[in-house]
Amino acid sequence: MQVSDKNVYNLYATTSSKFPSIMSPNYVQWLSLDVSKESSVDLFLDNTSSTNFDVIINLIGKTSEIGMDANGKVVSEYFNSFITNSSILLIKLVKRLPLGSDIKPLVINVSSRAVKYGSHDPFYSEAKSAIHGLIKSLSKVYASEIHFYNLVPGLLENSTMFEDMNLNLRNQHRDRAGGSLMKVAEFANYLSAFIIQKYDLKEIPKIFDTDVMVGPQYL
Secondary structure, X not given: OEEEEOOXXXXXXXXXXXXXXXXXXXXXXEEEOOOXXXXXXXXXXXXXXXXXXXXXXXXXXXXXXXOOOOOHHHHHHHHHHHHHHHHHHHHHHHHHOOOOOOOOOEEEEEOOOHHHHOOOOHHHHHXXXXXXXXXXXXXXXXXXXXXXXXXEEOOOEOOHHHHHOOHHHHHHHHHHOOOOOOEHHHHHHHHHHHHHHHHOOOOOOOOOOOEEEEOOOOO
């Protein structure tokens, strides 16, 4: 996201497949990025080298779909996609953020409760935990210069992960969350309000927790 002034945003979004249909909002500029391919990450960075982002939102969270008996090559390829490539992408984008102004850049990683409580998908939990830790570490490296946050929701109803999940696991999540899960639209509204609130801050507290729990939290 590039902020022209307090009320005007140039909004960019990425996709690893075909660009969305004509029904997509016309204020969103779509860019191609497949984090599973190093060449795609490099091309994306080249194509955006002159774009001045002020706000970065990382939404990558693909489940691993890897069984516990998977061989090392399969696991390594998954981690290379969703840890190595994602880490390089985020670090290089962070290095481009404008520093030294009154308004501080903002980096938000949409994390997962799996980083705290684990998951039925251990490799997904590992990948999310690695990026979660990266954000906490970058917050120390760029202390007082850039806002870094990990938003930590539970399972979001209507999300792709929810739709791909079997009914038994869905119900387990609902039961542990007290009978109701946060919906995608509710999280989107929360995220929008969070960006506006944090981007308006002119100073970053010397001590603050990067992790923000969102929605029902459950074991």
